[in-house]
Amino acid sequence: MTNAILVQPVISKTDHKSALKRIETLMDLEKRTRDQEIELETLFVLVSNYEEKHVLIFPPHPIDAILFRMEQQGLTQKDVAKILGSKQRASEYLNKKIPLSIEAIRKLNDSLGISGDILIQKYTTKK
Template identity: 45%
Template sequence: MAIELKPIRTEADYDEALAELGRLWGARSGTPDGDRLDVLATLIEAYEARIHPIDPPDPIEAILFRMEQRGLTRKDLEPLIGTRARVAEVLNRKRGLSIEMIRRLNEELGISADVLIRPSREDRAA
């Protein structure tokens, strides 16, 4: 039995919507069940975003993640951040990122400037 499509306001609504999503999973796009699946997924996504928002990553964690993805070393960051000592200070959270560092990291590593301008986790705790 299909549930009534309505805004998800409670955990009970959410659980019901997830069960219906499971029932509809794999429905073909453009069919009534496929359309229902799309609408239900949108409602679930909106509820999850409101109830369980995800914070953007910490800027240093984002840099370290991108370094790992690309197999980069600290030495590879020197053209983007500065001297070996400056790279160490930034990655050890002793020095913040300058606007120029943010621009270069954004351009060369593709890390969002929105992430890079955020204070690091240690900065926020202080």
């Protein structure tokens, strides 16, 4: 028989903060009991529901998304140059000197799986 798990609803900023803190504590455990696993899963659902309704999450900057995906996949600028067809163009894009072209967006979407909605965002370039 398992012990009762007491999980509070997440309906305020304070609840949200407390739930995130508890999730972090549970995630840091090397081994979790079955009750702790259930509590963690329940908190994930409650926090996700709260965040969907109350937390505005802005999409990442297009170049930051590319750099993040490069890091995830262990890619270099040279690898991105192969995707885009030019070392110079890859450098200009990654250093935010020029905005991504529609063709570059298509290639990056196909090759790296980054959403077109993220890549197509307007951003300022460095002069």
